[in-house]
Amino acid sequence: MNWEALLSLKRYGDTNKRLRTEQDDLRLGFEVDYDRIVFSNAFRSLQDKTQVIPFSKTDFVHTRLTHSLEVSVVGRSLGRMAGSAILDKHPHLHASLGYRANDFGAITAAAALAHDIGNPPFGHSGEKAIGHFFTSGKGSEYQSLLSAEEYQDLCDFEGNANGLKILTESRPGTQGGLRLSYATLGAFVKYPKASLPHKPTTHVADKKFGYFQNQKALFNDVARELSLVEGGKTLRHPLTYLVEAADDICYTIIDFEDGINLGWISEDYALEYLINLVRDQIDSKKYAKLAFKPQRLSYLRALAINSLIQDAVQLFIQNEAALLSGALEVSLLDKSKYKAQMEDIIKLSIKNIYQSKEVVQKEVVGHRAISVLLENYVQAAIRTFEGSATTHDKLILSLAPEGTPMVGATHYETLLNISCFVASLSDGKALRMAQDIGG
DSSP, rough: OOOHHOOOOOOOOOOOOGGEEEEGGGGGGHHHHHHHHSSSHHHGGGGSSEEEEEEEEOTTOOOOOOOOOOOHHHHHHHHHHHHHHHHHHHHHHHHHTOOOHHHHHHHHHHHHHHTTTTTOOTTHHHHHHHHHHHHHHHGGGGGGGGGHHHHHHHHHHOOOHHHHHHHHHHTTTTTTTTTTHHHHHHHHHHHOOSSSSSSSSSSSSSSSSSOOGGGHHHHHHHHHTOOOOOTTOOOOOOHHHHHHHHHHHHHHHHHHHHHHHHHHOOOHHHHHHHHHHHHHOOOOOHHHHHOOOHHHHHHHHHHHHHHHHHHHHHHHTTTTHHHHTTTTSSSSGGTTTTTHHHHHHHHHIIIITTHHHHHHHHHHHHHHHHHHHHHHHHHHHHHHTOOOHHHHHHHHHHTTTTTTOOOOHHHHHHHHHHHHHHHOHHHHHHEEEEEHOOO
């Protein structure tokens, strides 16, 4: 991989090369990516999608929207700081090609902003519910009609792959989806592989998959443009490691903060964990003057995030050669000097938040809602595709928003469309539709 290709400004449908030296710095192409994501309907729907706690009415609790915004802010800082060091190391990128540190920040921020855009309602339990429908539910009857890869796409339904589909899928009048720069798309794809083979190596890039079979051609085009293909294998974009680090930093610290604000983790106990992470940076006199819990939390959160940002950037620069060759097999924060402290925080969050009775109970409700929607919509769409739709099927399909892809050109495309439609729903919308349709 090389940085000139990795920073490509190309967009879907371009016939001429976009040069950084010809960009308007007041309206940089990578910043346009960010704007297009912010104004997309898929991004707006994240305001009612679960980050940790489904259906929470508490002001303190983060949704996918607030989480994504915070990840993008951290990602921008990571990108700018790493970009500055990269330009110092490779001065021709600026002197001859015009790239600046802010370009790295803009790419990372846009990819980070979109990192959860394909996630179904009800958090990761939503992904599992869709997969369960095809592995053990009524969706399993369609296995014989699909290739192994197509069936695996559905059984391991992946929010990351759905995100790429949302960002790039052509529709009448909008060819190429949001038409983001290839650099941003490359940084967005955490797992540059198909659903099969399943976890072929222990490399972090092989942990899950990043594109559905009907996005394969587009993904391959992006990968070739960015110089990600080497020796028959597609490598992960180096800036993806910064996007991943931004996400890791935010969910570790801020999910923990939500648990404290909800009273699920005692303040004294929690503050001790945060202090262990930032002990060397604390201004004791300033901290002693903070009279209220929100102030203390905010201070420690800011210190923790800053410490992790500094560490992640240092690791990125130290491992640049491994990143460019695809040899770094773990995430940046897996190599962090704060790894032990982060693991302690995550263990406490798992016990007190992710596995809490309230969260599990609401995930059960979400699982049932998604199952009801899939049962009804898959049946209606498949019968329509096969030419045997009933009046009820037509009514069911008519409830989807205008222009939503439903019945495709194949069984696979139809099943994937329905899965992605259900994944596009907010928590509240999914629950209401399931109640209206199936009780």
